[in-house]
Amino acid sequence: MSHLVTEQAKAETGAPLGLYVHVPFCASTCDFCAFYQVKPTARSVDGFLTGIARESEMVAWDRPLTTVFWGGGTPGLLSPGDLRRLGVVVRGIPGGATMQEWTVELAPASVTPERLAALREIGVTRVSLGVQSFQPGLLDALGRQHTREQVDRAYDRIRSAGFASVNLDLMFALPGQTAEEWAADVREAVSRGPDHISTYCLTFEEDTALWVKLSQGRVKLDPEHEARLYEATWAQLGAAGYGQYEVSNFARPGHACRHNLNTWRMHEWVGLGPSAASQQAGCRGANVADLDQWLAHLSRGERVTEDRVALTPALLAEDALIFGLRLNAGVNVVEWRDRCPDAPWLAVEALLTRLVEDGLALREDGTVRLTDRGRLLADSVGAEVMAAFAEEAVAL
Amino acid sequence: MPAKNTRNFCIIAHVDHGKTTLSDRLLEHTHTIEQRVMTDQHLDSMDLEKERGITIKSHPVTMTYRAKNGQDYKLNLMDTPGHVDFSYEVSRSLAACEGAVLLIDAAQGVEAQTVANAHLAFAQKLKVIPVINKIDLPSANLELCTRQLEDILSIPAEEAILASGKSGIGIEDILEAVVARVPSPRWTDYPQTRCLVFDSLYDSYRGCIAYVRVFSGTIKAHDMMMLMSNGQKAEVKEVGVFMPKMTKIGSLGAGDVGYIVSSIKNTADVKTGDTITLAARPATDMLPGYKEVRPLVFCGLYPLESDDYEKLKAALGRLRLNDAAFVYASESSLALGFGFRCGFLGLLHMEIIQERIRREHGVDIISTYPSVIYHVIKQGGEEMDVDNPVNMPDPGTILEIKEPTIHASIILPNDSMGDILSLIMEKRGVCEHTDTLDMNRVMLRCVLPLNEILVDFNDRLKSITHGYGSMDYELGDYLTSDLVKMDIMINGDPVDAFACIVHREKAEAKGRQLCEKLAEIIPPQMFKVAIQAAIGGKIIARDNVREMRKDVTAKCYGGDISRKRKLLDKQKEGKKKMKLIGKVSIPPDAFIKVLQNN
Ligand SMILES: Nc1nc2c(ncn2[C@@H]2O[C@H](COP(=O)(O)OP(=O)(O)O)[C@@H](O)[C@H]2O)c(=O)[nH]1
Ligand code: SF4
Ligand SMILES: [Mg+2]
Numbered sequence: 001m002s003h004l005v006t007e008q009a010k011a012e013t014g015a016p017l018g019l020y021v022h023v024p025f026c027a028s029t030c031d032f033c034a035f036y037q038v039k040p041t042a043r044s045v046d047g048f049l050t051g052i053a054r055e056s057e058m059v060a061w062d063r064p065l066t067t068v069f070w071g072g073g074t075p076g077l078l079s080p081g082d083l084r085r086l087g088v089v090v091r092g093i094p095g096g097a098t099m100q101e102w103t104v105e106l107a108p109a110s111v112t113p114e115r116l117a118a119l120r121e122i123g124v125t126r127v128s129l130g131v132q133s134f135q136p137g138l139l140d141a142l143g144r145q146h147t148r149e150q151v152d153r154a155y156d157r158i159r160s161a162g163f164a165s166v167n168l169d170l171m172f173a174l175p176g177q178t179a180e181e182w183a184a185d186v187r188e189a190v191s192r193g194p195d196h197i198s199t200y201c202l203t204f205e206e207d208t209a210l211w212v213k214l215s216q217g218r219v220k221l222d223p224e225h226e227a228r229l230y231e232a233t234w235a236q237l238g239a240a241g242y243g244q245y246e247v248s249n250f251a252r253p254g255h256a257c258r259h260n261l262n263t264w265r266m267h268e269w270v271g272l273g274p275s276a277a278s279q280q281a282g283c284r285g286a287n288v289a290d291l292d293q294w295l296a297h298l299s300r301g302e303r304v305t306e307d308r309v310a311l312t313p314a315l316l317a318e319d320a321l322i323f324g325l326r327l328n329a330g331v332n333v334v335e336w337r338d339r340c341p342d343a344p345w346l347a348v349e350a351l352l353t354r355l356v357e358d359g360l361a362l363r364e365d366g367t368v369r370l371t372d373r374g375r376l377l378a379d380s381v382g383a384e385v386m387a388a389f390a391e392e393a394v395a396l
Numbered sequence: 397m398p399a400k401n402t403r404n405f406c407i408i409a410h411v412d413h414g415k416t417t418l419s420d421r422l423l424e425h426t427h428t429i430e431q432r433v434m435t436d437q438h439l440d441s442m443d444l445e446k447e448r449g450i451t452i453k454s455h456p457v458t459m460t461y462r463a464k465n466g467q468d469y470k471l472n473l474m475d476t477p478g479h480v481d482f483s484y485e486v487s488r489s490l491a492a493c494e495g496a497v498l499l500i501d502a503a504q505g506v507e508a509q510t511v512a513n514a515h516l517a518f519a520q521k522l523k524v525i526p527v528i529n530k531i532d533l534p535s536a537n538l539e540l541c542t543r544q545l546e547d548i549l550s551i552p553a554e555e556a557i558l559a560s561g562k563s564g565i566g567i568e569d570i571l572e573a574v575v576a577r578v579p580s581p582r583w584t585d586y587p588q589t590r591c592l593v594f595d596s597l598y599d600s601y602r603g604c605i606a607y608v609r610v611f612s613g614t615i616k617a618h619d620m621m622m623l624m625s626n627g628q629k630a631e632v633k634e635v636g637v638f639m640p641k642m643t644k645i646g647s648l649g650a651g652d653v654g655y656i657v658s659s660i661k662n663t664a665d666v667k668t669g670d671t672i673t674l675a676a677r678p679a680t681d682m683l684p685g686y687k688e689v690r691p692l693v694f695c696g697l698y699p700l701e702s703d704d705y706e707k708l709k710a711a712l713g714r715l716r717l718n719d720a721a722f723v724y725a726s727e728s729s730l731a732l733g734f735g736f737r738c739g740f741l742g743l744l745h746m747e748i749i750q751e752r753i754r755r756e757h758g759v760d761i762i763s764t765y766p767s768v769i770y771h772v773i774k775q776g777g778e779e780m781d782v783d784n785p786v787n788m789p790d791p792g793t794i795l796e797i798k799e800p801t802i803h804a805s806i807i808l809p810n811d812s813m814g815d816i817l818s819l820i821m822e823k824r825g826v827c828e829h830t831d832t833l834d835m836n837r838v839m840l841r842c843v844l845p846l847n848e849i850l851v852d853f854n855d856r857l858k859s860i861t862h863g864y865g866s867m868d869y870e871l872g873d874y875l876t877s878d879l880v881k882m883d884i885m886i887n888g889d890p891v892d893a894f895a896c897i898v899h900r901e902k903a904e905a906k907g908r909q910l911c912e913k914l915a916e917i918i919p920p921q922m923f924k925v926a927i928q929a930a931i932g933g934k935i936i937a938r939d940n941v942r943e944m945r946k947d948v949t950a951k952c953y954g955g956d957i958s959r960k961r962k963l964l965d966k967q968k969e970g971k972k973k974m975k976l977i978g979k980v981s982i983p984p985d986a987f988i989k990v991l992q993n994n
Contacts, residue, residue: 020954071953200950227946248950263954277955286958307958319957322964326952354979358923378948380922382960383967390968 018269064095076110087122330369481742495578589613691739
């Protein structure tokens with residue numbers, strides 16, 4: 001089955017291919033963070049950069065890259081020289097010097113003119129700045145290590161460096177944050193005029209300091225409050241000219257993050273670095289989430305060793321629905337039905353009908369998308385989609 | 397000892413008036429049990445009996461007493477069950493006696509159960525010996541008690557004996573009165589052997605042990621006995637008396653109280669009230685008063701954990717061995733899974749069985765709303781009995797429904813009168829008599845539908861009267877009533893466990909209450925879920941389950957996809973454990989919570 005997909009993907013000329021690089025270094029650990037990250041040392045950074053180069057050589061690049069995304073961790077912790085070193089690896093990959101979009105996540109404290117110059121030089125087009133909040137008290141509470149002044153200085157420097165697109169990351173539903181405070185944060189972000197804004201509702205992930213607080217009852221979840229914040233955010237950003245295109249993402253026309261869009265549409269991407277996930281050549285999986293083990297795997301010629309699953313057309317169709325329904329544009333169901341005729345479409349159809357009947361989704365032509373109320377329930381919808389795909393396949 | 401020196405008697409009293417304590421004193425005084433081996437309340441052996449101060453099983457005991465006249469007497473004391481649920485069993489125990497000691501708490505005076513028990517004793521033509529007990533209490537009011545004896549029970553005041561079980565006052569007087577006033581055993585010269593079965597016990601080694609009062613003739617091991625209700629024959633293996641432990645003796649004779657072990661294994665075969673005679677020379681007439689007992693109150697019992705089904709089944713089987721009045725059959729419910737439809741003599745009986753399942757058998761259970769047996773007369777005259785609302789036929793086919801009623805005697809303080817009258821009205825009752833008992837109390841006699849007192853009547857009576865009210869009842873007639881079956885539906889699909897039969901006028905309120913409860917307890921749902929109460933397809937109340945507001949992960953990048961899938965998969969698997977009503981998945985404990993809430 002899986003080779004069919006690969007053949008097909010190759011055949012589709014211009015099918016996008018993303019590259020994700022996980023830079024696993026952070027100066028300290030944020031309370032809410034579940035990403036794989038470690039404190040950087042000269043040795044570990046060098047090991048990491050060498051590893052990326054080696055891993056890139058192991059990948060069978062079958063078509064040019066269309067997008068690149070450096071996340072972490074904090075890629076901005078790398079020195080300008082190290083950023084260049086990493087850039088050289090990317091540029092050596094087919095399409096690496098000509099792709100459409102190259103995003104790097106930066107923390108405000110690490111934004112220096114030297115780093116920005118290095119990034120511009122290697123070809124980065126888009127910077128995503130981890131602001132999280134403009135309220136000093138809340139920043140503190142998150143264990144974040146930057147000040148409002150640093151944010152402003154960083155933003156100005158990024159702008160004057162001339163990147164094509166700038167994103168600000170914000171977080172809401174922080175412990176103790178009122179609806180007014182959040183609206184003020186959104187206003188502040190908008191007033192700086194970024195091209196893109198991501199707003200993340202604080203999530204409680206296991207193995208985070210926040211999770212511990214939650215389970216000890218020191219922080220309380222309030223879905224109703226969160227729902228209201230979501231709705232207010234969508235309205236506020238929409239009115240300010242930032243169109244929502246995903247649960248947490250908003251952009252001015254032409255500035256949606258293509259790399260992420262491709263991921264959600266179940267296109268292919270290659271992940272490099274410890275813990276990075278890949279979806280390519282008929283297989284989905286991730287690298288081990290440990291710098292040393294990752295290097296050890298590489299020296300044995302192994303990568304994507306964790307959580308491996310074969311990408312069958314049915315799995316891709318299922319995930320295209322689950323993740324595509326998080327997008328405001330929705331999913332083209334007809335297209336997926338054609339690509340994968342022997343999935344349980346009868347059950348899926350029944351579910352979609354019910355979603356539409358209950359005002360959770362809308363259907364136009366072949367496309368299904370969630371309403372605002374439905375989008376707030378995207379996880380429940382996703383679980384239903386999974387349940388539908390678990391049914392016996394019955395042809396329509 | 398000749399039968400003329402035998403006295404068979406029981407002690408009857410309202411709960412807590414001191415029956416058990418006094419019995420213990422009598423056993424001590426007659427040296428039946430030495431003081432040092434006496435635990436408090438010797439006769440109530442089941443934990444539950446001690447805790448609730450009620451007697452479920454009979455505990456007969458034979459005492460020997462040398463009276464002041466110098467003669468020795470055999471005194472058989474029958475401890476009778478003291479609750480209306482067991483009124484048939486009580487009547488059989490009373491039928492095994494010639495006399496009854498009627499206890500009245502000197503501080504409380506006559507209570508509802510005192511009246512009911514006294515009437516049962518009169519009906520059995522027993523000689524009643526009134527005893528005013530607990531006279532050691534500073535609040536004892538002897539004058540009031542004697543006046544109530546005369547006014548309410550028509551017992552001459554001068555017959556009353558003053559006693560205190562606790563302080564040991566009047567014990568000798570009571571024993572002397574039993575000897576002097578209770579007649580010697582009746583019907584001893586009937587030509588054949590006749591023994592009245594007043595209870596039975598299951599023993600895992602010996603099978604069924606019948607508790608009997610011998611009226612005439614003798615019975616001994618190796619006799620062939622015969623049960624007169626059905627002609628079943630069996631070999632007698634052993635006979636004995638209660639000392640109070642079961643003690644084997646050679647034979648039982650006229651006037652004796654004792655036990656018979658036979659080749660019969662099953663207690664259900666030896667029915668309370670039956671007459672045992674000898675197969676070789678059988679009696680021609682049964683002792684009077686035998687009837688088949690039928691359960692009056694029904695409910696479904698389900699294990700809280702479905703894995704406990706087998707355990708529950710075994711528990712019911714064991715309880716049934718010792719309690720022929722309790723019946724059960726397996727049933728299944730969409731909402732609650734596999735369980736049993738159970739029948740009981742009354743509410744207390746139901747509570748006791750449930751409590752014993754939990755405690756003695758360690759099974760957590762949930763019960764559906766109790767129901768009574770309705771007589772349904774269908775168009776065209778066909779009649780049927782319905783004990784489970786689910787089986788109620790289509791309303792269009794029903795001509796009329798009759799429901800059982802009770803005659804209740806309720807004693808209450810004057811100042812609760814207004815509230816109790818409105819409670820009775822709310823419960824569709826009609827008051828027929830009001831008697832003044834004393835300065836502070838009245839007794840109401842009223843007719844109430846049995847199904848109205850099943851749920852909270854007694855609790856509310858107690859709370860309105862601050863614990864001073866008491867109630868007793870006997871069964872009345874079946875009366876026609878405007879009853880309807882109400883279904884509770886989730887998105888149009890009926891939930892069997894909540895179907896109930898209610899009076900038409902109360903349907904809407906009850907329907908609304910159930911819908912609200914379910915809507916409150918069912919967790920917020922992604923799809924719209926309507927809870928409706930309906931009578932024959934007509935919706936009379938509705939509510940909506942709260943809509944789920946937010947269930948979305950904020951961040952979902954490439955690296956999150958596998959993790960996200962695992963999460964959703966967990967969510968999906970969680971759904972499989974739920975009860976599916978139509979298309980709605982409901983956590984299994986939601987129904988249980990609603991039932992527990994009521
Ligand atoms: N003061 C006093 N209390 C008594 C007397 N007899 C019983 N009691 C108390 O009354 C309560 C009920 O007694 P019990 O014998 O169990 O009553 P039963 O429910 O009729 O069997 C217990 O707390 C006894 O201690 C008595 O003669 N005087
Ligand atoms: S949130 Fe970002 S900066 Fe904070 S610890 Fe996690 S990866 Fe590092
Ligand atoms: Mg007692």
